[in-house]
Amino acid sequence: MSVVSNSGILGQYEAQLAASVTTHKTNMDQNDFLKLLVAQLEHQDPLNPMDDKDMTAQLAQFSSLEQLTNIKTGIQSLVDAQNQGSMLNAVGFIGKAVKADGFNLSKTGETTSTVYYSLGESVANxxxxxxxxxxxxxxxxxxxxxxxxxxxxxxxxxxxxGVSMADGTYGVAIVAEDSSGAPVLVQSKISGEVTGLVTYNGTTLLQLKDGRTVDIASVTEVVAVGSSTTDTDTDTSTAS
Structure with a gap:
């Protein structure tokens, strides 16, 4: 009686399995694991069956794989629920004017958005x-x-x-020197009316009326449209 080699059949099955999966699949899932285990049992050498310890070890591996898969699914469900909750909470920002940390401003016609900044100490240059x-x-x-x-x-x-620039979004960077002459990058804040919401890589972004977006986590002030914000001194630029 000819005996079929367990390792040979398993190797053939693994080759078929590798050929059948898509090129982007690099890890075994539960179904793949079960198929390999069943193939081993069906084609094992009857004169040299699989050792009980090996069988137990493989079943333990399957159990661990199943638990990890369930944990991954549960975490993804929590992330999806959290993202949905953030979106629902952010709806309240629509129609409001916000101020948030940011480094850009917009120009539309003769109107440019205001940039805010604060200084905790005196600066020069x-x-x-x-x-x-x-x-x-x-x-x-x-x-x-x-x-x-x-x-x-x-x-x-x-x-x-002194040439008027095209409408669009521009970057802004405020730099200065502290009392020791070391350079300081001043955190600027941008403002605008919220008209919608977008998500990017799990982050909820507020879409402003002028097309800019800000991370909801960077918002520092929310007021009704048309309401005045905190009084500040104004730097008005004049082209030379």
């Missing part, structure tokens, strides 16, 4: 840099020295040569 979306520096406004306090900056929408 402060300047505001405006960048196009491709990273090109289009404007630098020298503000000079500032005492600690709350401030806002209003760009006139023009570049260094």
């Amino acid at each position: 402060m300047q505001v840099n405006i960048y196009a979306q491709d990273g090109t520096l289009v404007r630098t406004d020298v503000i000079g020295s500032k005492q600690a306090g709350e401030f806002q900056y209003n760009w006139d929408g023009k570049n260094t040569d």
Whole structure:
């Protein structure tokens, strides 16, 4: 009587299984594990059957795989529920004006969005840099020295040569020096009216009326549209 080699049949089955799965599949799931186990049992050498310890070990591996799969499914369900809850909570922001940490501003016609910033200490040689979306520096406004306090900056929408820039979104970076002369990047805040919500990689983003988006976690102030925000001193830019 010819005896079929257990290892040979199992090797053939593994080759067939590898050929049948899609190219992006790199890990065994529960079904794959069971198919391999059944194939081993069906084609084992009757004169040298699988050892009980080996069988127990493989069943234990299957149990662990099943538990890990269930844990992964449970975690994903919690993440999905949390994302849905965040979306529902964020609906209340629609139609409101928000202020949030950010480094961009928008220009629409003759109107530009206001940039806010605060200083916890006096600074020197402060300047505001405006960048196009491709990273090109289009404007630098020298503000000079500032005492600690709350401030806002209003760009006139023009570049260094006094030419009006196209409508769109621009980056803003406020830099200064502290009392020791070390450079300081000042955290700016942007503002706008919320018109919708979007999600990206599990993060809920508020979509502003001018097309910009802000992370809901970075919002520091919410007011009704048309309401005045905290009084601040204003830096108004003028192209030279």
